[in-house]
Amino acid sequence: MDKQNGSPAIRPGTAGDIPAVLAMFDSAVAWLARHGRTGQWGGQALHRRSAPHRAGDPWAAAEALARGVGLLRVDCYAGDDGRLVAYYESCGFTRVAPFRVKDWPGMLLQRRL
Template structure:
């Protein structure tokens, strides 16, 4: 599996991964994270994805897109960072090809070092029994702050410090 820079030509493949993730979540009764409708049917979500292409990184296996990572500014609900950071604004991996998410998070750490950042931060859905928070913790992240979006969507900010 390799990671390469992504761009506008990857939008269709990444939408496919996001739609796959929604189907998987719904099949497990976890529609609270992203809802039950495919990303590709929501113009607002498609627009968000198109905005990620400035700093998009794609995982490929045998020429197939199996994961995507977007880096960007922290959202307004995240507490301000103390020092320079790399903020993971999106991460998705194919359920059919495990390992892409972990590889992309390692890539985010390498990007942070390359950019002379002090930390990598990410936020995620904290509902559904905390499964996604546990995933990030298993990848070396530490929970830092909680937040709520639109009154009922529970979120968690996590980080990996890169310097002591």
């Protein structure tokens, strides 16, 4: 948090942030697994895996604009019922191209700012 105004502060991540980031992902994996949605990240906690994972952030628009960036791109899981793709579309992203990584269906989306 920003000490002056109490709002969230954006800063570069450090190696010291890894445990907190993994804990957030592990919480998301547990929630998805409880709701029968294991197709995206499986049912195993991320901190027990060796492969890296990426996540898009539709709230990055303000930071992108402040840095002079006019286009955001994200990729996400496009399997199951497609709700994650629909979520990003509800945030103003449009579909660019589907892709597959082995059996994992993905979608590339973009949002012009």
